Amino acid sequence: MGLLVEGKWVDQWYDTKSTGGRFVRTVTRFRDWVTADGAPGSSGGGGFRAEAGRYHLYVSYACPWAHRTLIVRALKKLEPVIPVSVVDPFMGSEGWVFADHATTPTEGATTDGVLGKQRLYEVYLAADPAYSGRVTVPVLWDRERETIVNNESAEIIRMLNDAFAAFTDDDHDYYPAPLREEIDALNARVYDAVNNGVYKAGFATTQEAYEEAVRALFAMLDELEARLEGRAWLMSEALTEADIRLFTTLIRFDPVYVGHFKCNIRQIREYPNLRRFVRALYALPGVAGTVNMPHIKRHYYQSHKTINPTGIVPVGPEVWWS
Numbered sequence: 083m084g085l086l087v088e089g090k091w092v093d094q095w096y097d098t099k100s101t102g103g104r105f106v107r108t109v110t111r112f113r114d115w116v117t118a119d120g121a122p123g124s125s126g127g128g129g130f131r132a133e134a135g136r137y138h139l140y141v142s143y144a145c146p147w148a149h150r151t152l153i154v155r156a157l158k159k160l161e162p163v164i165p166v167s168v169v170d171p172f173m174g175s176e177g178w179v180f181a182d183h184a185t186t187p188t189e190g191a192t193t194d195g196v197l198g199k200q201r202l203y204e205v206y207l208a209a210d211p212a213y214s215g216r217v218t219v220p221v222l223w224d225r226e227r228e229t230i231v232n233n234e235s236a237e238i239i240r241m242l243n244d245a246f247a248a249f250t251d252d253d254h255d256y257y258p259a260p261l262r263e264e265i266d267a268l269n270a271r272v273y274d275a276v277n278n279g280v281y282k283a284g285f286a287t288t289q290e291a292y293e294e295a296v297r298a299l300f301a302m303l304d305e306l307e308a309r310l311e312g313r314a315w316l317m318s319e320a321l322t323e324a325d326i327r328l329f330t331t332l333i334r335f336d337p338v339y340v341g342h343f344k345c346n347i348r349q350i351r352e353y354p355n356l357r358r359f360v361r362a363l364y365a366l367p368g369v370a371g372t373v374n375m376p377h378i379k380r381h382y383y384q385s386h387k388t389i390n391p392t393g394i395v396p397v398g399p400e401v402w403w404s
């Protein structure tokens with residue numbers, strides 16, 4: 083685990099000393115947009131026109147942020163249009179690495195299908211040899227301009243939703259204009275309390291920071307449980323990106339966050355509506371294939387040695403989501 087500093091890899095764990103034991107996630111750096119005609123998107127420059135085979139996704143099956151992109155890619159039937167490379171779930175001293183560089187590769191991990199690199203940080207350096215910052219998944223790579231278009235999952239899923247309409251017969255809109263304000267408002271709260279909330283609880287290094295995060299997390303889960311009463315999805319009958327963004331945290335919750343991150347006031351399977359919601363989203367065509375529990379469990383329990391020094395991966399829980 084580490085980061086790049088002016089193009090050099092430095093092996094270091096998250097610094098929480100300067101933030102009172104609180105884990106603070108840094109802002110992502112590559113912010114260009116793929117659009118249908120190559121016009122600039124809401125941030126960054128233009129020149130990234132949607133084309134089949136031009137863009138490549140680097141993901142980890144373990145990562146909830148990367149998982150968003152895999153789900154939208156599957157639901158939009160973009161698998162043939164945007165190929166994927168999958169890093170090994172174990173994140174050690176060199177950060178994310180590909181299957182050919184992993185000590186004990188986990189089934190489902192792949193090599194780097196574009197550049198043939200062995201470590202994900204080398205992909206970042208190929209885009210910017212002087213890059214400083216965290217080396218995270220997901221990454222959307224442009225084969226033509228040989229650079230990273232974007233490494234922010236919230237933006238990548240919007241590109242997959244609307245830039246590639248010419249390459250898919252799926253016309254479902256996961257970010258429909260009339261609901262955008264409501265989706266954005268809910269996303270912000272779910273991000274803070276739930277998606278990032280589990281990390282704030284798990285990576286906290288003071289009791290106070292942990293309790294603050296865990297209480298806010300469960301207050302929000304209780305609210306979401308109430309919101310889902312009598313409705314299929316967060317925005318009522320329309321499946322939107324807000325559901326996908328919540329799902330990737332909920333599917334990891336009982337197997338990982340309850341134990342590993344100490345988010346243990348309740349489990350998701352004890353919430354009738356959240357449980358139904360997870361099962362319904364999991365059952366959508368293509369989604370089950372994006373959920374790789376061995377990668378998810380192995381990543382967290384084995385990579386975070388400060389939290390789980392033995393690296394033992396729990397056997398349970400029993401599967402309730404399918």
Ligand SMILES: N[C@@H](CCC(=O)N[C@@H](CS)C(=O)NCC(=O)O)C(=O)O
Pocket residue numbers: 083084085110144145146147148177216217218219220233234235236
């Ligand atoms: N804001 C980013 C966050 C991505 C992220 O933090 N990914 C994690 C994996 S779950 C990662 O690659 N972490 C490596 C690191 O922080 O060094 C996004 O949503 O795309």
